[in-house]
Amino acid sequence: MDFFNQDLTSLHADLVAKKISAAELTQATFDNMAKTDAKVDAFLNLNADAALKNAQAIDAKGINADNLLAGIPVGVKDNIVTKGLTTTAASKMLENFVPVYNATVVDKMLANDMVIVGKTNMDEFAMGGSTENSAFKVTKNPWDVSRVPGGSSGGSAVAVASGQVPVAYGSDTGGSIRQPASFNGIVGMKPTYGRVSRWGLIAFGSSLDQIGPMTRTVKDNAAALNLIAGNDVHDGTSSKRAVPDFTAGLTGDIKGMKIALPKEYMGDGIDPKVREVIQNAVKQFEDLGATVEEVSLPHSRYGVSAYYIIASSEASSNLQRFDGIRYGFRAxxxxxxxxxxxxxxxxxxxxxxxxxxxxxxxxxxAGYYDAYFHKAGQVRTMIIDDFNKVFNDYDLIIGPTAPTPAFKIGDEISDPITMYMNDVLTIPVNLAGLPGMSIPAGLADGMPVGLQLIGKSFDESTLYKAGYAFEQATDFHQATPDLGGTN
Amino acid sequence: MAEERINAEQVKHVAELAKLEFTPDQLELFTGQLEKIIGMFEELSTVDTTGVPVTSRVSDRQNALRDDVAVQSNQRQALLANAPETAEGLIRVPTIIDESGDGE
Incomplete structure (x- = not known):
């Protein structure tokens, strides 16, 4: 079965009512994956035997009626370590790496009876925006298989968008959840830095990385964030703040909400068709009783440069550990x-x-540290200050997630700067550690366009509330790709 | 800033620091690409950052302390299973001193 006509709420009701068992659901998921993934290559590695055993164990003890995620099949990005299940980060360096422990988020999935069906493709070590940098395969966009799925969480995005799983988890260092969500017409949340434990996430940019959920609806996304959020003794940067129920407050009522639209996010570098979709979204929010006003984030244009200095510096340090000695590839x-x-x-x-x-x-x-790394850290402060000023007066910020819809496979891979500029709208959010979410906002020439919602620190709830209201008032999230099948 | 941002010699030097090596063709490709990317970075020099503090972390935690309790974490065999080469319960590596005799 595919998951185009079911959400977590309806799946959960079926599981609780025993219309379908967890084992049957898992088997049906693998049956569909065998057909569908042959067309889109979202998965690197399947977990069939263990998943079916886990599902049978869940059936044996009974589906927990209070847990929306119990018995639900899930895809996990391959830079999140899974004990006993090969985890490659889509790199030849880790082609045969079998982790000896679970990431905290994986432990939470298993403790809550989710069924991990496989590991999803990505740009190598999460570096890229098209999933073309995978050492193993090129994932295709299900809306047009000649186009990229975005990245780096392209496999997780496609696994959801092609109806193979209802939930997948990705990671986002500069837009790697939100941009592929935008390109595939699904919901992708990058939580506030510190909201989710990074323990077991193969490190890229440690001051920027966050794990987050990718789903077809806002409510499903909120439930999937509930599952992984919270402090973890293994991650000293994970926050001790209380975690609210992110599914609470999804009323559809956003009257009086104050929304900011940065003029820099609607400028010349944005595809006019994308701009039009966002302008329509602005009208939709106004129709729902919110106010939308133009603001300025004057230093956001420097975000790409600051980010590629900071993220690359952190990466160069983090990736020193791959030395061919203790694990991984040895020449x-x-x-x-x-x-x-x-x-x-x-x-x-x-x-x-x-x-x-x-x-x-x-x-x-030596000799370049001040001009580059130090300077980038200062510009980062200015970008944060820009956001703080806007959030003094507004509840959230909206704009496009990416400057264009999905581009063609092969078109940009040889031009790093063009590829880096795709992140211009998502990067400032990581630099500031804020929560950001992409939700489906319409199509441009048949390809999905994402609306980005950016919130105050630790205020994912407002993003979900606004996203839910928008989703209920529109039907963009119901659009599904036609993969040339008969379903 | 300098006219020439980065040349092949510098790229070679940085590669040595990063424990990477490139073929002549790769060196040319990377030098050209890094030159362009670092050229983009130079837009930051136009931003007046006088007196602006550096942000290097965005966590809301200052210190993360826990009780010093011993836990059983001995996973020697499991960890060794991922090592490229092992012998007698240890990770095996090639000789540290070059014995190939080519005088390097």
Missing amino acids: QDVKNLEDVYVRSRSEGFGDEVKRRIMLGTFSLS
Whole structure:
């Protein structure tokens, strides 16, 4: 079965009423994946045997009627470690890596009886915006298989958008959940930095990375964030703030909500068709009784440069651990230890990863640190100040998630700067540690366009509330891709 | 800022710091791409950041302390299973001193 006509609420009702067992649901999920994933290549590695066993165990003890996620099949991005299940981060470096522990979010999925059906494709080490940087396969956009799914969480986005799973988890360092959500017409949430434990997320930019859910509806997304949010003793940056029920407050009523529209997010670099979709969304919010006013985020234009310095610097440090010694790829026929390091890294990493390591190493090196890394950290402060000023007067910020709809496979992969500029609207949110969500807002030439909602720190609830009201008033989230099948 | 932002020699030096090596063709490709990307970075020099503090973290935590309680975390065999080469319960690595005799 596919998940185009069911959400978590209806699936849960069927499971509780025993119209379908968790094992039957899991089997039906794999049956559909066998057909559908052959067309889109969202998954790197399936977990069929363990998933079916887990589902049978869940059936044996009974579906918890109070847990919306019990018995639900889920896809997990392949940079989130899963004990005993190969985790590659889509890199040759980790092609045969079998983690000895679960990420905290994975432990929470399993403790709450979710059924992990497989690991999803991504740009290598989450570096990229098209999933073309995977060492193993190119994931296709289900709306047009000649186009990219976005990235880096392209596999998770496509797994949901093609109806293979109702929920998948991704990670977002500069837009890697929101941009593929936008390109695939689904809901993707990057939570506030610290809302979700990063323990077991293979590190890219440690001051930027967050794990978040990708779903077809806002309510499903809120439930999927409920599951993974909260403090974790293993992640010293995870917040101790209380976690609200994100599904509460989904009333559809946003009268009086004060919404800001940054003029920089609607400028020349934005595809006119994307701008039109967002302008229609603005009208929709006004019709719902919110006020929408233009504001300015004057330093957001510097976000891409600041981000690629900071994220690459953090990456160059984080990826030092891949040295060919303790785990991962080791080059053959090496002469000495230095050779192990250099040749293992040079043969094990793909070009985009090498580019980021080089940029980071350069930005941190003697003579350049002040002009690049230090400066980028200062500009980061100014970007945060811009947001703070707007949030003094407004409840949330809206704009496009990405400047364009999904581009063609192969079109941008050889031009790093063009690829980096795709992140211009999502990056400032990571630099500031804020929550950001992309929801379906319409189509441009048949391809989905995402609306980005940006909230105050730890105020995911307002994003869900506004997103839900928009979703209930529109039918964009009900559109599904036609994969050339008969269903 | 300098006219030439980064040249092939510098790229080679940075690659050495990062424990990477490139073929001559790759070196040319990477030098050109890094030159362009670092050129983009230079727009930051137009921003007046006088007196602006650096942000390096956005967590709401200051210190993260916990009780110092011993836990059983011995996973030696499981960890070794991921090592490229092992011997007698240890990770095996090539010789640290080059013995190939080519005089490097």
